[in-house]
Amino acid sequence: MWRKVRRWLYLIHRWMGIAGCLLIAMWFGSGLVMMYIGFPVLTEAERLAGLPPLDVRAVATTPDAAMAAAGLSSFPRSLRLEMAGDLPVYRMVDDKGRPHTVAATDGRVIGAVDAATAQGTAQRFAGKPARWIETAERDQWTVPNGLNAWRPLHRIAIDDGRGTELYVSAKTGEVMRDTHRTERFWNWLGAVPHWLYFTPIRKDPPLWRQVVLWTSGPCVVVAITGVWIGWLRLRVRRRFAHGSMAGVSPYHGWMAWHHVAGLAGALFLLGWLISGWLSVNPNQWFNGRGFDGAALQRYAGHARASFPAPDWLGMLADGGAREIRMTWVGNVPALQVASGQGEITVLDPRSGAPVHWDRAMLTRTAGTLMPDAKVVASFLQTDADTYWYSHHNARRLPVLRLTFDDADHTWAYVDPSTGQVIGRSDDSRRLYRWVFNAAHCYDFASLTQQRLAWDVVMWVLSMAGLVMSVSGVVVGWRRLRR
Known part of the structure; x- marks a missing residue:
């Protein structure tokens, strides 16, 4: 029985790995590009x-x-x-x-x-x-x-x-x-191949999601079987007399590089592939990032299609405004006046006076987001932490974090300067932060706050993955030729 299991391990890894290593090599190479060039977006x-x-x-x-x-x-x-x-x-x-x-x-x-x-x-x-x-x-x-x-x-x-x-x-x-x-x-060379963002596929979201699941999923199987085989073929104490890599591997040339690099980066490779598979949220295992429209309308405290008519000329005579957003917070109207540099001033639409939101009022209003739960903690966060931090996207600070006593331990994030709800987190989203963001992007505070350190770590790990996958491509191509 064990011999049969080992034979199937080799067969699965060998033949699925020929295509799988091509995909994995592409993902590692394109991932390095994405560290510096993201998908086009108007910020x-x-x-x-x-x-x-x-x-x-x-x-x-x-x-x-x-x-x-x-x-x-x-x-x-x-x-x-x-x-x-x-x-x-x-x-x-x-x-x-x-x-x-x-x-x-x-x-x-x-x-x-x-x-x-x-x-x-x-x-x-x-x-x-x-x-x-x-x-x-x-x-x-x-x-x-x-x-x-x-x-x-x-x-x-x-x-x-x-x-x-x-x-x-x-x-x-x-x-x-x-x-x-x-x-x-x-x-x-970056986001398009990495995300499989080709127009004929991406324009059909259900199809694209299935393509991502059924390309990354088999690659996880390839990695698991490869780590298993690599461990079986590794010798540390009684080394191979004619092996390479100081006798720990029985293979030579490209196969030896594939063996040792695959084991050296095994945990990183498995975590990276599995987290990539989880990125499309299979079976909707993880909750959404924000509150739904009904919750936000309760927070606004105003449902009717009405807003006080401001004296635009009297308020904005200096001509520096580029955009004005009209909002409600707890049935209180407010204008968010944005300049060309992105600076936001909040004004009362009736008087034109600056608005300064009271923390206690925001806390009470936030309680309407979840009528069946209570706000049990309010914390003004001034520095980034494990769950609210800037990496590729900037997060506003300071931010008011409110904790609810529901079963999911929900947190609401409110911008104290504008009074707007700008984020949501719960047990599910915090788990996703670890199984995807941490395992796939290595966005730990100790690294993201030192960009050079993050770059070095990502390059070292990615190069180990490239050596493993490219050597697998070479070995697979040679076997196909034979």
Whole structure:
């Protein structure tokens, strides 16, 4: 029986490993690229910097009138005032995730934006000459589902010497994404192969998810059988007389490198492959990152499609605002005025006076997020910790962390300056932080706070994985040739 088991171990590892090592080598190589070049995205800082200064003198429509024109019966998920080219507009996202745009000058609904208008918006956004290329539902750089409600998208080329292209929504006229030549090139060697983000697959989310599961899953089997065989063929005390690597391995050449590198990086390899498989949340084992819309509406304390009409000119005479968000916190209205540098000032829409949220009030209001649980602890966190930290994405600090007494030990994160809920965590998400983020990205505080140390660790581990996988590819190719 043991001989049969060993034979199947060798057969599974040998034949599944030929294809598996190709995938694993690709994942390690593309992962190194992703350490420095991420998938194209328009960051909040880039978006605010590209918006023209808000012309509040032209605003003649109230927020209530704009929501009525958009046909909203409840307060939207987001409501903001900004410029679309040279026109001030209200932009809304309703409770179903659908975007609406209403001109702030005369209250007309903007339901479509033609190519010429999109080109003008992109040119003003970039400050450089622009040229319309095409209008399409999606391409390689706009495959994520978060853009679906804004499709189709106008693709606009910017004459800036970097090959920059902007994507402008044909529904709302918003700049949704930017890419440049260098970013696109490296993404073909980084995020696209690493995430299997090829357009024909990624445009169908259920298909893409299954592809990820059924490519990474068998590679986990390859790794487990390889570690088992490698351990069986390893000798430390009674070494091989004609073996290599100081006699600990019976193999020579590429096979010896495959054997020793596979064992040296066994724990890293298994953790990395299994965490990659878990990244798509198979069977929905892990809870979501945020509170649902009903919870956030309870926190806002205001459900109707209404908002006090501010004196825009009196409040914003200096002309430095790029965007104004209208929000409610515990039935208290507030304006979040953002500058081009991303600085946010919170104002009372009735008086124009600065708003400073009381910690006790925010704690009481946060209790509405979970009506069946109580807030048992409130903590103002000023430094990053294991679960709230910046790595590839910046986290706001200080942040108010509120602990609930529910069965999942939920935490709510509230920005004390804006009063907005900006995060959620529970036992499930904290477990995911360890089985995915820690095992896949090694984003431990001791490493992420010292970028050079993180780079060195990731390069050393990735090179061990590359040696193991590339040597497996060579050995497999030689066997196929025979």
